[in-house]
Amino acid sequence: MDASAQPSHAPPARPSPAPGTPAAARYRAVRARTEALCAPLGPEDMVVQSMPDASPAKWHLAHTTWFFETFLLGPREPGFEPFHPKYGFLFNSYYDTVGPRHARAKRGLLTRPPLPEVRAYRRQVDDRVLALLERGLDPEGAAVLEVGLHHEQQHQELLLTDIKHAFSENPLRPAYAPPLAPSRRSAPRLAWVEHEGGLCELGHGGGGFAFDNEGPRHRAWLEPFALASRAVTCGEYLGFLEDGGYRRPGLWLSDGFAAAARAGWEAPLYWERDGAGWSVFTLHGPRPLDPAEPVVHLSYYEADAYARWAGARLPTEAEWEVVARGAAEDGALADGGRYHPAAAGEQRPAQLLGDVWEWTASAYAAYPGYRPAPGALGEYNGKFMVNQLVLRGGSCATPAGHVRPTYRNFFYPEARWQFSGLRLCREARRC
Structure with missing residues (x-):
């Protein structure tokens, strides 16, 4: 070579x-x-x-x-x-x-x-x-x-x-970083973290840095819900793919099914099929698909379709945030030199900060009382508050210390080149 x-x-x-x-x-x-x-x-x-x-x-x-x-x-x-x-x-x-x-x-x-x-x-x-x-x-x-x-x-x-x-895009399949050793860790069994809902406070409340779009702190009412204990894995997503998920319009938003057909999506970005099965291109070079690792490089449309196939839904950013309060940076972050998601540990919930950005069902919009900063820096976030969806949690490419439970990332729903995955949510019985 x-x-x-x-x-x-x-x-x-x-x-x-x-x-x-x-x-x-x-x-x-x-x-x-x-x-x-x-x-x-x-x-x-x-x-x-x-x-x-x-x-x-x-x-x-x-x-x-x-x-x-x-x-x-x-x-x-x-x-x-x-x-x-x-x-x-x-x-x-x-x-x-x-x-x-x-x-x-x-x-x-x-x-x-x-x-x-x-x-x-x-x-x-x-x-x-x-x-x-x-x-x-x-x-x-x-x-x-x-x-x-x-x-x-x-x-x-x-x-x-x-x-x-x-x-x-390079036929030589170059690697940015040294190869990763094969993982021998299995994904923990998916469990559900229940929240009783009610009146909750959201957004950054002072103490440490936050971007302007993380505030002001405000109240919101939540119905009882349950958030998955970890991100969806490659193995679980493979089940959706093998069940014809990309060919079943009933699972998709109309714009999403049209986007998938137009772009020829048949799997997440960087997944590749050969005679030996599926592999994935990473910053460490190509490697066999590990079913225990979080699935990554999904559009919002793919994440939403998978959630519907799994009998669940994507969380709102408010639901995600109230569960993530106090979460540790237990997922892979860029400072460790691993630029690919790792299988979750046994912590419940796990991977809320690190490994993959998680799509939410929330449109990127201003919080109540938000005002952009005056001058040119007021263009930093406020003018993008339309036609995009919020992601939460950081990824394996995010610097340590740069994410927090209130951090609001945002992309257009068809974007796939970021380290974006998903975590399931569902309604829960009233507590």
């Missing part, structure tokens, strides 16, 4: 900084972790864009730098001048308030600036940010820094999901 198809043996990415770490140290750690995630990649890997929803690794490096330059340095650095007058156009993502930008679907055409210049851009902005931190930040600047650090952690996850999609 060509050497380029062999797995990298780079060390695991550096761990995420702990909350409470001084600002300069946290900034250095987050920025260094992004570079560490790029260490297994060659220059050609870092410029490719395999689909419009994904971005090249080089673009992620530049965009996260542009964020700090624009929103932190711009309003606060004496005599501010951007590193390059065109970088705002090249590396703005969706901030209309800031100005026009290069088309998202054409980011892979940005062979220039070359990678060394992008890294020089990062170094120069890092020096300027650290100098600003040494002088001290006003409260508003400290808040922008915090958003910027969590924003870069989001792009660390996107970098992994985007390179996985790019590598999956």
